Every structure is written in C-alpha cells, then in structure tokens.
Amino acid sequence: MTAPSMFNMAQGDARVGVQAQTIHGDVYHYELPPDASPEQTFRIGVNHLDARLPERARELIENAVARGYETDEVRFHRLLALLSGRTLRQLSNEDFNQLSSICGGISRLDGNGEWTAGLKAVLRLLNSLKTTETDVLLKELDELRPLQRGKILDHLGVLLEGPLEDQLWHRSVERARAGQMADDRADRIWMFFQPAPAHPRVRPVQPAWIPVGDWLQAIIGTSAFLVAIANIGIVLLQRGALSPVLAYLVAAAGTAAFMVGGIDWHFRWQQRRSKDAEFVPPLQRADAPDGGFANGVDRLFDRYFAKYVPRGTDRAYWLTQTAGIRRHLRNEVVEIYREQRIKPDAIAWLVRHLVGDVRQRWETDTLTAYRGQFRTPLQTMALMAAGLVAVILGGLWVAAAAMATAPLGATVGVLVAIGAAVISARAWFRVTTEQRRVQADKVEREQQWAARWAAFNRWQEKLSHKPSDAQMAFWLECDRRILVDEAMRQYQLKPSQVIAHAFIEAPGRAYKRARVRKGPWRYSSYRLLLFLLTDDGVRQVNIDLDFQDCSFHFTQRLNYRFEAVAAVRIDGVASQQQIFELTLVNGAPINVRVTESGTEEIQPGEDPWSLSRVALDASGLLHTLNVMEGIAAEGKEWIRHQRRRADERLGELTATVNGLIN
Template sequence: MNDDFTSATNVADGSATVGFQAHTVHEVSFYQVAADDPPEKKYQTGVRCLAGGIPTRARLLFEHVIEAGHGTSKVRFHWFLALLSDRSLHDLAPQDTTALRAARNHPVRDDDEYTDGLRIVHRLLDAVSTPNADHGPLLKDLDRLPPDQHDKILRHLHLVIDGPLQDQLWRLEISRVHTRRLAADRQQRVWKFFQPVPAGPRVAPVPPNATQPGAHLLAWVATSVLAAAALHLGWILVQHGAVGAAVAWLVAAGGGYVAAWQGREWGVRAYRSSASGHDHRPWHRTQQPPPGGFAHQVDNLFQHYFARYLPYGQDRHTWMQRTAGIRKELRDEVVEIYREQRVTAPQVAWLIRYLAGDVRSRWEQGTLFSRQDDPHARPGNGGAAALGLAALGVGGLWTAAAAMAVAPLAGLTTLVLLLGGGALAARTWLHILVEERRHAADLLDRERRLADRQAAFQRWCAKLADKPDDTEMAAWLECDRKLLMDETLRHYQLKPSDVIAHAFVDAPAPANRKRARVRYGPWRYSRYRILLFLLTRDGVRQASTELDFERILFSRPERMNYRFEAVSHVRVVASDVGHPRHVTLRLVGGDAIEVPLSDEDAERPEPGEDVHLLSGVALDASGVRRTVHVLEGIAAEGKEWIHRQFALAGAGAAAPPDPAS
C-alpha cells in the first residue's frame, strides 16, 4: 500500500475522546434558505451545497434560481455539475436524461467568466459519443479555465466520460488530489470541526453575608459592658491609691487593644484557612450521578483531565486521591452554574481542562491549599497579637489581684462583668468580622477567577477561530475517497474506463468516533467506515476500510470479489421516514455483507429542521442512495440488470449537442 494510506499527524490538544462524545450541531446558516430569499442567496447556498457533497439539494436551488429568470451561465454551469456530480450518464434516471437534453438545447448567450466553463461542460458531454477522437484540444482548453472552474469540473464530472478520455481525466484529478488532501492546513485544523461552540465563562455567585440582623447590637452591648467594667475596675484602683496596679491596668488595657486589633486579622485568616482545609479534604462519593446525564459527563471530564494533567514526578494514584476534595468542589460548581438544557458537557470541557491545569500549577507552586485573597492580611499580625495578649495577661492578673485585695465584693462583681462582656464581645465581633471579610474576600476571589476564566475562554476561542467549514470537510473527505478508489483500481489493475459503475458508502465507524454537522448539513465523523463497490464486466470488486479522518490514516483495506450471480438477495432496513439505514448483502454461499448506512439517530432533527430534508441531505452526502440502487439491481437480475441499465442509459446519453457550444 502506498504512503497515502499510512500517513498520520498529531492532533492538537483538546480533541481527545473522553469516554463519551455528545454530538455537535453548529448553529450557522450555511445550508439554510427560505422560500422568499432572493435568487442570489439561493444561488450562493446552492454552491455551498454542491461543495458540501449535497448535489440534489444544490440542483433544486439552482432550478429555483433559473425559474426566477436568473439562468445565467454561472447558474447553469453549477446546475450541470449538480446534476452529474459523482454520476456517470449510466446512472441518470430517465427524467434526469430529459432534463439534461433540455438544458443542452438552451443556447449559451452570456459572455461572462463562466461562459467558457459551461462550453467545456458541453464539450465533455459531446465527447461521450466520440470516445476514440483526439481530445487533446479539449484537455488544453480545460486547463486554461480559471482554477476554481477547472477543479470543480474535475471533481464533479470525472465519471461522466467513458473510454480513454475518462482515464486521462482521472489521472489529472488524482495528481491534484494528493495536494488538496492536505490543503488548508488540514492536519492542524480538522479536529476543531468536532468541537462545539464553548459555553461562556461563569463563576458561582458569592454567598451573602450570613451575619444575623441583631448581631451588631449584641456586639455593641457586650462591648459597652466590657468598657464600663474595665473603666470601673480602673476607678477602684485609683480610688484606693493602688498606683502600681493602675499602671498594670494601663498595660493590660493597651495590650487588650493591640490583641483585639491585630488578633482580628489573625483570627479571620486562621478561621478561613481551617475552612479551606475542610473544603479540600479527601472525599469519596457514595452515590454516582445517573449515567449519561450532564453531571455524569462532567464527572468523566474531571476524571480524564485531572489524570491527564499530572504534576511532574507525582504518582497518579496519590495525585487523584489528594485532589479528590478539590475536584468535588470544582465539579459541583461547574454542574451547578451550567445545569441547563442548552449547555452540554463538551461545551464546558475547555473550562474543566483549564481548572485541572490551574490546580496542577498551584500544586507545583505549593499554593494549592493557601488563600491569598484577604487584602487586610499582614505578615506581622500574629506576632503583634501575641505581644498584646502577653501584656493583657500579665497586666490583667496584676490588676485583678490588686482589685480583689482592696475591694473584694466590688472587684469580684466588676471582674465577672469584664470577663463575660469580653468573651461575648470577642465571639460576636469575630463572627461579624469573619463574615465581612469572607464576603469581601469571596467577591475579590470571584472577580479574579472570572477574569482568569475569561482569559482561558478567549484563548480557547482564538484556537478555534480557524475551524474548517463544512465545504472544506467535504472536500477533504472526497479526496480520501478518490485515493481509496485509485488504490483499489491499481490493486486490481483496472482503469476507470474498465469500471461500469461504482458506489461509495461513508458510514460512521463502529467505535471511538466523534461527529458534528452544521444545521441542515450532513454528519461529519472523526472516524469513517468506507465501503467501495466497483462493478466490472466480470463482477463486483469490493473494498472496505476504516478512515481516521483526524489523523488522515487508513486502516488496511479488506477486499472481496464476487460475480453478479453470486448475490442471492439484498435486505434493506429503512428508517422511520422511509430512507435506508442498514443493508445486508447475502451471497449464494451464505456469506453476509453488512453495510451500516447511518447512526440510528442521524436523522433526528434539531428544533426548526425538517426531518425529511435532513434525511435526504444525509443520503446525498453518504452515497447511500446510489449504493442501494446498484445493490438491489444486481441482486434482483444479476448481470442482466447491468446490461439493461446501461443499454437504457446509453440510449439517452447521446443528448443532441448545443449548437452554440
């Protein structure tokens, strides 16, 4: 097998599968058009549909434009491409052949940039009836076309021509496919198509201040009792002439003031540090969230990214155990702030990835369990508070002993009031200060965290800014398909002209796939199972392979050969709207070939989408419609169906040439 089937590339960070993958529908008006839209918009939408591998819808839009009186050369040029895209003249239904003949009888009167392209299309159709003629001038004129028209003709009409000209056009097309397959930086961009539009950054609201309404009154009453008792104690000492005790009272009062003023900062920090350690303690869940739900998917993402963002030199098991508490805290926040129907877990994966990286960084810096969000914190608070407490203790004991000595009853009563009022005031003021500081610090912390998340969100959006559009995805897939077909032809030593008909099926891979689409567009998958059927005069050549679309890597293909007569029957399982979903091809020897055509819910529309239109788009893009038609035909009549089909198609293929071309 050649290098094209073994090439690979690394994908960018963020595209990993995390045990689940919800589908993504990009809310862009790429294939949407209303009945009252102007012809120019219908034309532009038709061009996008054609580029996106939806030729049937493109043809209908072009016909609406022509019926509205805008049948210019560029519209008719694209109409021909839509009618004949990836079809030979043998594949045309009778009504298509009639439409083709009528269109070719329409004179080319315009003189614009698409006139020459339209004439080349007509000349290529004329070449069907003269396969042995010299087509050198035709190929030279084809090469002179603008690159856009030239590439479109080769992409969509390579099956129209039979004989040597078909082989020449195929070689010309394959020579360009190798370059286009990796064009537009596919290796670094393709994974971004499967990323949903990220949900904006959010932070949990700050709990309000929990101080009770009467707390301040109680604190001031207790403080008043404390102050009155202290002053009365000092007056007792002065009245009885205890000068030394009075000095001790002043020392105790000063120490108490310093301890209260500096100790409040120390007490607030100690309380918050204790609360922080309690928040981040090791934790084990006792009840799992329901499988498949938003909370369960967020759990999976946290497990995945924390296991992935492992600090250097850290054991994974220890890391996951030590961060269990903080994971719970962050997980609960994410689930709570994004718990709504229109937000999915993949939309917040960027945030979970950022949070895991932030926790790792703080772990490596040794700041994971510390708080740096209190603007009042000072390094000397604890020391000053300790000195104040020492002065209060020494001076207080001296003062209390002296007061009890000079006035036992009055001193005892005053000391009781002093101690009771002091204890109540300290406890009440500490609670008030802790709540005030907690609320203020949480507000600052919330602003900081929101700013950090906003920056992470902007970085992720910038990374996704060059996400490929649907037409680029379709063009890359088309190149992969053509390379598979070219490899199969070379393996069987066949030329394109040796193939009577061919059919592709682009089915989703059975596992480890992601999928996304634009509104009214077909599903694009990160992994495909591609089946190719080549109908030759000797029978069917079948090749199947798995394509890793992100890594641009084919698995080793599996091939089968069988005669038309070996097909005993074909069983088609249809969807609710009547379109085939699964085909089983059974051979005479008993072997069964299973052909999955789509996901079970691939036709499920988003709000506002039409299920029938969406299903038709999916069939058009996947090649299912043509494949089922071919398989059912050979199963029903074998080789006779091939002869009859081609005889009928050949009779209508020789449409009269256009005199103006």
Template sequence: MNGDGGGPTVTANGGSHGAVAGTIHGGVHNNYYQVPPGASPWEKFDIALRYLASGQATTARKLLAEVTVEIRSSTKVWFHWLLAFFSERTLWELSVEDRAALKAALDQIDELPREYWTPGIEAIRHLVAASRSRNADHAAISLVRREIEDLDAAMRKEVLRHLERVLQGSLKDELWHEDLRQAEAGRRAERRRERVWKFFEPDPAQPRTRPVRPVDVSGGDLAAASVLATAVSGAVAMIGWLALQRDDTSAIIALTVALIAAGVAVTNGAEWRFRVDRLRAENRQLRAQRLPSDAARPGGFTYQVDRLYMRYADRYAPKGPDRAAWLVDAYGPMSRLRDELVEVYREKRVKAEAVKWLIRFQVRELRREWDAGGLVEQHRRWTVPTAVKAVTVTAGLAAVAGLMWGIQSAARQNLLQTAGALVAIIAAGWTVAIVGLRILAENKRVAVDESEREQRETTYWFEFQRWERRLSDRPHDVEMAQWLDCDRRILLQHALAAYQLKWSDISAYASMEARGDGSKRARAKNGPWRYSRYKLLVFLLTADGVRQISVDLDFAQATFHHWERTNYRYDAVAAVRVTTLDNGAREFQLFLVNGADIEVAVTEPGQAGADEDSRILADGAQDATGLRNTLFVLEGVAAEGRSWWAGPAYRRAS
C-alpha cells in the same frame, strides 16, 4: 485477494456510536446552511452553492430549481444548475422527468448571450454528450479534453469534481490524470492536519463560577454582639476612669497595653477560628464527595462531567510510582471543582462537551500545582500556624495582665464600682468573644472565598479566550467535504492500481463513506455528520465481476489503514438491503450467496433540531455517505447481474 464471493464479512456497524455525543456547531456555522425567511433569489443561490460544495447535491438541486424560476437569464446560475444536476450521480440515474428538465434547461441556455460562464456550460454539454455514447470517437474526446483544459482553474476543478460520475470509458481515462492531480493537491490543502481536529471541538461555553455564600450571621447575633461589646467597653472605661482619678500612670499604661493586646488577640483569634472552621468544613465535604458520582444518571450531564474529570486526571497523571500519589492528592480539589462546575452549568442548553475546555484546564492547573508542591500544601493550608496560636495566647495573657493591673488600681479608688465593672467584663466579655470571633471568622471566610473566586474566574477567562483563538480557524463544513472527496478519489486510484485496471475497464462503480470505529462526530446545522475516522468502501464493476476495497481513513491525518480486498462474481450477489431503524439510522447490507455479507451503518440516529429541516438532513446524509448511488448500482447488480448495464437503466442514459 479473495475470489468469487469468498471474501470475509465486512462490518462497519458503529459499535458504540450511538452512545457517543456529537457536536452541532453554532456561531458562524449556525446559519451556514439556513435559508432565512423571505430570502432573495441570490441569497438562495449562495446557500445552494454551499450545499453543492459540501456534497449535498440533492438539496442544492432543489434550491437551484427555485432560483432558476426567478433568475432565468444568468449563465452563472445555469452553469451551477448543471453542476448540481449531474453532481453525485451517473447518467443511468436520470429519470424521464430529469431528462425533460435537462432538455428544457438547455433550450433556455441556448437563448442566452455568451458570457464568462459560457465556456463551462459548453464543456459540460460536450462532456455529457461524449459520455452518453458508448463509442465516442477520438475527435469528440479530444474536443472535450481541450475545452476542459481551456477553462480557468476554478471552473475546471468544479466541472471535474461534480461530473466525475458522469465520465465513462476512455474519456474518463483522458481526464483522470488531471482529476487525480487536483485530489492530491487538495487533500492536504489549507493546513488540513493542523485544523481538522478543531471541527470536532464544540463551541466553548463561557466560564462561570459559583457565587460566594453570603456572611452567615443573623441579625440577632449582630445585635447581641453590639450590646455586649458596648457593655464591655463601658466597664473597661469605668476602670480606666477610676485609675485616672488616682493619677495612676502605670495603671493607665497597663490598660492601654491590655486594649492593644486584646485587639491583637481578637484578630489572631478570628484567624484561628476561621482556619479551624474551614478545615472542618473541607473534611466534611471531602467525606461526602464521590467522583464519579454514584447518583449520576448514565448519559446525563453530571455523568459526562465525571467521566471528563476522570479522563483528564488519567491523562495528566505522572508515569511510574508517583501516579497513585497524584490521584490521591488531586481527588479533593478536583471534587470541589467538579461540584461547582455541575452546579453552575447544570441546565439543558449547556452540554458537557462545551465545558470540556474548562475541565481540562482545571486538571492541568492542578497537575502544575502538584508538581510545584502546592497541591500537597493545599491540604495543609488551613492548619492553624503555631505563630498564630502563640500570638493569640500571648496577647490574650497580656490583655488579662494589663486589665488586672488596672483593676487593682481602680479598686483602691472605688471598690464597689470596680467590682461591678469586673462582673460586667467577665459576664459579657466571654460571650462577646465567642460571638465576635464567629462573626469575624465568617467575614474572613467571605473575603477569602471572594478573592479566590475572582482569581479563578480571571484565569478561566484568559483560558477561554486562548481556546477561542485556537478554534478561530476551525474548518467550515465545505472544507471537510472537499477533503473527504479528495480522499475518495485517491482511494479510487489505489483501487485501480491494486487491480491493475484503468477507467475504460470499469463498467460502473460505487463508493460509500461510513463512520469509523471510535470516531468523533460533528456537523453544521442542516449539514451531514462528519467523522474523525471513516470506513470507506469502493465497488468496481468490471467485465469479470465486482472488485471491492474497504479501508479505514484517519481523516485528520489523511492516511489509510487496514486495507481489505475482495472479489466476487455478479451471480454471487444475492441481495442488497437498506434498513431504516426507528431512530432514523440506516444500515446497508450486501448479501453474498456464500454468506460473506457486508454490513455498514451508513447514517446516524438522531432527529432534526427545532430550526433544522429533517428532509434536508436525510438527503444530506444519503449524499454525504454515497448511499444513494451505491444502492442504485448494487441493487441493479443484485437484480440483473452483469447484464444490468445493458438493461433499461443503461439504455436510458444513452
């Protein structure tokens, strides 16, 4: 523990936060905080309750103020109006206008008949009255405690949560045990550890594959091949006709064998040509590929995709000496997949995070193939097998031998006609073989590519659907806010225990939740950023000075780490400042006279989307981080020291 302002500098400035992309959820989250045009009062009421439940009390108050103009006779509406009115702020923060609005609301409520929500309203009124009095008697405190205990569980939970900053002194002591019990139960409720990570996962983009390049054969090639093939067929038919006129059965059989062998030779020759072309093309592609791309713009889609491939290649790499072999063998296939993905998803509305699931799946599948030996074979799969070469050559020789047998028989019948047919076969046959093999190889390429594309697309869709099912129970923003609120209450209890204090020893307190180092971030539209790691700070104002605790929170695991405790006198506080940067981010700074300053980046840079309200985002950020209340409390201390709560702000609350 450090005394009287001698504590270390506490910095939570975000480091590289600005470079870390955040997820803004669409789908079911898209309209979660959106007030549709022409919304009815009850629709506005439902959305206001979402804002209230998520800790965005300022926006909830504004919406409920609109609702109460149109719905004036509902105790349900007024009960929640009171919750929002007092939520996330102390009685000291109520302005003259706030107090006038509260009086008018209570006058309106007095005219309503008793209903289900009436006990909750009465408990709030008596709780506020007891908290306003510095010396509330035991009877008043007992009445408030009894009224709250008599509420049903859901209503009692809401009252204790939203009026937590209103409670003071011995009244807070009386109710803190129940408040703490609820926090302990709530911080791990609804399978938090199993679900929190899903909030930071983006909605996956649907799988896409690159269309297969069509057959690259010109009309002239097809016409030439047809004419030449017709010429060759006519010449062979002439030879067969001449042999038939001689009634030379052996020649007819030889020509038949030649035709069959030629077909076998062409079929295998086309396979040979296809494999040679494919191997050359892949070698050229491999030489041209760079992963990551040297030309990728830092921060752009291609750049981020490259980094994701490298990250997962590293994650799935085997340990030990096989690591280098895996990276070398996976480089080519991974580069081809990367090129395809960049091409089919390169558009502004698709972010790299949305295809992270596909990149992870592709690399995982490459590792599975590599373990089975298939990835190594992939490099050799287009090598022409010896059997194909042997069959092609043998069938070609057989075709030539059979043709020669038929030619010698036909020549005996008519030498001139046979010579003409032979010239046609030699002249046209060679050309038609070259063009025909290229055409057949190109058709083979299209068939193979289409088969592979369909197979990959099918596996991608299965993985996409599996991933969607995994994310189907992603927590809503309200759940994230409630878990964080429970963590904050547990931290308050740790702070009280660390300093051996009870609530009646606390004159005032403030708490702040900022982004932790290396954390992910995500939010619903019109909602505040939520983080996978937080930096939490608690300031307890006591008669002897300020007691401060800062701690790192692993939000997914609901665990605290790196505790720091600092004490300082009120006269050690030199100044409090909040700086708003050009990008909209806010930095909180508490300056102590000994130079041990506290700096916290409390809100994130960024701007509202096309269908978002910048004012709602700004209010939500201040509410979610606790900046508004912290600034109010610590600015008062910086200005007036320990006499602050005896000054105008405190008297206004009394």
C-alpha cells in the same frame, strides 16, 4: 494516508458509539431565508453542491431557474448537480430528459466569461464520448480557471468512458492528493468536532452569614463588658490612687491590641483551614449517574488529570495527591454549569484550564502558596502577646485595687468583665472573620474571572480557524477518491474498466460527530463500503477510515457475480435510523447502519425529514441503492440495458450540443 493492509474481518455493525457530538448552530451555510431571492436560492444550492449534496443542490438550483434566474454560471452548476459522481451510463430517462432540457435551453455561447468557458468545457465533455481527440479536450480543460477546472474534475471525473476517462480520472486523483492535506487539515480538522465553548463562570461569592446568636453575643457581651469596666473605673477613681488608674489604662490598651491582633489571626487561621480542606481527599467517591452532566464532568476531570501530569512526577502519585483538589474543582464546575442546555464538552476548555493551572502550580511549588499568604505575621503575634500580657498584668493590679476598695461590687464587676470579654471576643472573631472572608472571596473571584476569560478567549481564537462544512466535504471527497484509486490498483483495474463505482458511508466503530445547521453529520471515523462494477461482476471493498487522523485500512474484499446479488433493501423510517442490507445468494447479509435518528439535537428552524434527506444525500445511499437494486433485479442484463439506453439518448443529445459548441 497510511498504506492499506488487506485482511478479513468478521462482518457486523458493532460500534462503540458517539463519544461527542456537536451542532454548530451559528453557521447558516445551508439556511434558505423565507424571502430568498432566486439568486440567493441559487447560491445556497451551490453551497450544497460544494458539500457533495447533489440532490438538494439540484432542487434549489432548479427552483432558482424556475423563478427566472438563469446565467452561464447557473447552467454550469445545473449540469454539475445533475451529473455529479455518475457516469453517463447511470443516467435514467428522466435524467436524460433534464439534460436535454438544459442544453436545449441554451441559446448561444459567445461570451468570454469564466463561467461561459466552464460551461463550454462541460458541453464538450458531453459531446466527447466517441471522440479520439483527447489532447484537445484536456488542453481546453487546462486552460480553464482553477475554480471551474477543479469543480469539473471533482464532479465529472467519472462521467465518460475510454481513454479520456482514464486521463480525467488520473487528474482528479492528482487533485485529490494535492487537496487531501491542504489548508492545514492535520491541524484544523479536529476543530470541526469541537462544540462552541460555554462562556466562563465563577462560583458566586456567598454573602456573609452571621447567625443572630453571634450578633447577640457580640453586642450584649460588649455592652456588659463596657458596663463592668466602667463601674470598676468609678471605683478606682473613688480610691484616688494614681497607679491603679494607670494600670486600668494599660489593661484597656492591651484589650484593644489583643482584639486587633486576634481578629487578624482568627481570619488567617480560618482561611488557611478552609483552603486546606480543599485538598483533603474524599473518603469515598460517589459516581454520578451515567449519561448525566455530572458524570460527563467527572470523565473530563479524570481524563485531563491523567493526561496533564507534571514533569518528573509519577502519575499514580500525582493522582493520589490531587484527589482532593480534583474533587473540589469538579464540584464547583458542576454547581455553576448544571443546566440542561450546557453539554460537558462545551466546558472542556475550562476543565483543561483548571487542570493546567493545578499542574503549573505543582511544578512551581506554589500549589499551597496560600499557607504563606495566610500565615500570621510576627507583628500580629507580637501585638496579640503584648496585649494579652498587658490585660493580665493590668487587670490583676486593677482587680486587686478595686476589690480592696469595694469588695462585693468590684468582685462582681471583675467576674462580669472577664465572662463578657471572653464571650464577646469570640463572637467578634467570628463576625469580623466572616465579613473579611466575603471581601477576600470577591478578590479571588475577580482573579478567577480574569484568568478564565483569558483562557476562553485563547480557545476561541484557536477555534476561529475551524474548517467550514464545505472544506470538510472536500477533504472527505479527496479521501474517497484516493480510496477508489487504491482499490482499483489492488484489483489492477483501469478507470475505464469500471462501469460505475458507488460508496456507502456510515459512522465508524468509535466516533465523534458534528454538523452545521441543516447540514449532514460529519464523523471523525467512517465505515465505507465501496462497490466497483465491472464486466466480470462486483468488487466490494470494506474500509475503515479515520477521517480525523487521515488514515485507513481495508478490512474486507468481496468479489461476486451480478447474479449472486439476491436482494438489496433499506430498513428503517427515513427520519430515524436506516440500515442498508445486501443479501448474496450464498452468504450472510451485509448490514450497514447508514443514517441515524434525525430527531436528535433538532435546532430551531430544522425538521427531521429535511435532515434525513440531507443525511441520505451525503451518505451516497440513494445513488448506490439505485445501482445495486438494478443489479439485484436484472443481473448483468441491467448493465446492457443501461448502455443501450445511454447510447440512444446520447445520440439525440449530440446534435443539440454540437450546435452550441461548433
């Protein structure tokens, strides 16, 4: 993390808002099957605990125990879920009753399994409040397997008081520093906020559209032309001369050559003209309505065309020259993906691919390579020219000979042949060009299809390394632990001098967010409120955490006595947005939007109430609210009361634990 900077900032909860949100609906890490066995229920509970959702974890683990599933592994996690992130002084009477019930239900600990060893270590920690043999306890902790040792440090690092708490805390901070950037966090964390990409699509090939008028002109014109030249041929045969017949044959061959060459020329000319139109800048850009799919696609194309500028090219020049192709590609994407269930971010990979392709062709000077592809070959032009010359010369000779033999009939035939030839030739040019256009489009679509699937598969392969929700929770916990340690250093406090610490985490000022099914939202940036309770009062630190970039800075530090806390409350319905409000005797209220609406983006099988409970569990609000409400109601007396109650209940618990570990 970057070194923190200390400065004051105006209070408030203004934020830019969601830039992107994603729900990984194909992840069932927290999904409890309707017919789940007790062991399956327990495993899902452990998943919640690993994701720092202790309240839901306790509920599921207790359910598994009530149905008869109880092992040392279950007891180990049962204790962690009960004690996670809290000191013994923070436990309520109900918590102590539950703790006594768990410990009293353990008949013996004589196994050699890794979970039995871990359970023994937890029980020794519970029994160590008055001990001075910290070295023995730490040695036993070090001898545990990494999995059990890591879980104990993660969840019970603040459980105790005194020198042992200091050492456990420092070990947990060392673990946090080692794990903060572990598992390629810098290169993977952004993937969590990426939506599942939409599958590739291409614009369908438009079927050949040939107006009836073109077909009538082609058929009727051709028929009239054939009838006319047939009559002229009969006249020439009646004349009996050889040279007009040869001229007739030359004109006929020239007509065929001209049509073959002319059809190919017309198709190429039309294709080049169509492609050129894609590069013509729009006269005026019509912006799509805000918040809609088309507007989201506009932003994607604007972003990536501004980002992917070719080497050695001025950005303004690049944007100006590609305005036409940018609009053409944008229209295509909007057309083929305009569905309510498709989000713009799900096709960002395709926009990047399209923009990258344009940049690559710009850099290799092949952006307008189609002009060479559809340039009329010299042989085609020569065939057209030769055919036209043959038609003109042969036709003049034939016309002169025919009109000399039958002036009226030949004249009519020549005029009909010329008119029909012009009409039918133009019609056949349009008909065959449209038919060839369909074939050319099919080839182009196949190339696009292959290229887009290749890009899609590359993106899928990249996202296959996306971190799990538990991994995200672990990284966030590492950040928080390091932040608490940094705050204590700023205040020159030892862990044993902090009665309790509490976090409230809320979305940052500008963020992306994502979650898995039935999981809490994870944010790319957070606004954190850290409360450190000491004998002298409350130390509050406000922190802006860029979770994705792993950087932070302290925005405000507040110190106040317990008696200065006038009121603490939560505004908002549980399934909707909730705001934490802390009011001091002398000062403006401190407001933090903790949770957001649970009704957004509900997936099948989810419900707003369950999502809101998970969100509260992840935010730390319930734990913090309990602490701050006690302070607001009783002041420093609440701390003394908590200590007296904990000492009394711990005395009762010690006898039970001693019988198990000695």
